[in-house]
Amino acid sequence: MELQAGVIMDWARIEEAVREAGGMILSAHLEKDAIHQKTGPANFVTDYDVQIQKFLISRLSAIVPGCCFFGEEETEGNKQSVEGYTFFIDPIDGTTNFMFDYHNSCVSVGLSLDGTMIAGWVYDPYTDQMWTAVRGQGAFLNGKKLRTEDRGLGDGIVAFGCARYNDGGVDLMFDVVKELYLNSLSIRNGGSAAIDLCRVASGSNIAYIELLLQPYDYAAASIIIEEAGGRISQADGRPITFDRGCSIVAGSFKAAEEVRRIVRNAKRIG
Numbered sequence: 001m002e003l004q005a006g007v008i009m010d011w012a013r014i015e016e017a018v019r020e021a022g023g024m025i026l027s028a029h030l031e032k033d034a035i036h037q038k039t040g041p042a043n044f045v046t047d048y049d050v051q052i053q054k055f056l057i058s059r060l061s062a063i064v065p066g067c068c069f070f071g072e073e074e075t076e077g078n079k080q081s082v083e084g085y086t087f088f089i090d091p092i093d094g095t096t097n098f099m100f101d102y103h104n105s106c107v108s109v110g111l112s113l114d115g116t117m118i119a120g121w122v123y124d125p126y127t128d129q130m131w132t133a134v135r136g137q138g139a140f141l142n143g144k145k146l147r148t149e150d151r152g153l154g155d156g157i158v159a160f161g162c163a164r165y166n167d168g169g170v171d172l173m174f175d176v177v178k179e180l181y182l183n184s185l186s187i188r189n190g191g192s193a194a195i196d197l198c199r200v201a202s203g204s205n206i207a208y209i210e211l212l213l214q215p216y217d218y219a220a221a222s223i224i225i226e227e228a229g230g231r232i233s234q235a236d237g238r239p240i241t242f243d244r245g246c247s248i249v250a251g252s253f254k255a256a257e258e259v260r261r262i263v264r265n266a267k268r269i270g
């Protein structure tokens with residue numbers, strides 16, 4: 001990975017900021033009037049999502065001066081553009097889980113340079129699990145190097161995501177989920193795409209599928225999966241995009257191919 005001339009990245013300081021942001025999820029006391037509705041059904045933002053994104057923008061701009069931000073929430077400094085060094089921030093991935101005290105949410109921060117993801121951090125404060133990756137240097141879970149095993153669907157758990165506010169492909173999704181259920185050991189819907197994608201990297205999930213996600217949902221996890229030796233693409237096999245959202249299929253190479261085939265066949269039937 002070529003960093004811009006003269007730029008030395010302080011990965012440890014970035015990780016520390018992400019960990020601190022996770023601490024803000026743990027110490028939150030969420031009142032009803034801190035929950036707000038966004039566009040579409042069951043699409044929420046809490047004051048904590050906004051507060052954590054503001055905290056990260058302030059910390060990360062001090063670490064990488066002049067960087068851009070592509071964050072989920074509308075806060076000052078968030079441009080949602082992909083230029084030079086760009087941090088992709090999902091301050092709380094799993095907001096609905098957070099609202100219902102489900103203890104399955106995380107902070108997700110990816111860093112790209114000129115549109116290529118070069119590093120990622122996903123921190124689940126409830127389990128104190130920190131997934132990290134820097135391009136060319138491998139992926140880690142709490143410091144332990146990850147290596148995705150090339151097993152097939154029949155050897156593992158498959159996770160999927162679907163959001164009520166993106167229910168356009170709901171029939172296709174549930175046809176696919178039925179096939180995944182019949183062809184795997186079990187299926188899960190955890191409510192945090194970033195955690196479920198990182199679980200592909202660390203082997204708890206053999207594959208993951210969602211028909212529409214946004215760059216801040218998968219930016220960090222995408223490099224963690226790739227550095228662990230897994231595969232992430234759109235459902236039709238095209239490369240994922242960072243300037244706009246897309247479908248996501250991730251897994252071991254074998255399992256991801258099986259998921260993509262199931263999607264193709266479901267489209268033919270539907």
Ligand code: IPD
Binds near residue numbers: 094095096193194
């Ligand atoms: C959502 C979660 C969920 C996925 C949705 C995402 P949010 O992110 O990752 O698991 O199914 O598509 O939008 O809104 O909790 O940050």
Ligand code: CA
Binds near residue numbers: 092193217
């Ligand atoms: Ca998200």
Ligand code: CA
Binds near residue numbers: 049072090093094095
């Ligand atoms: Ca979020």
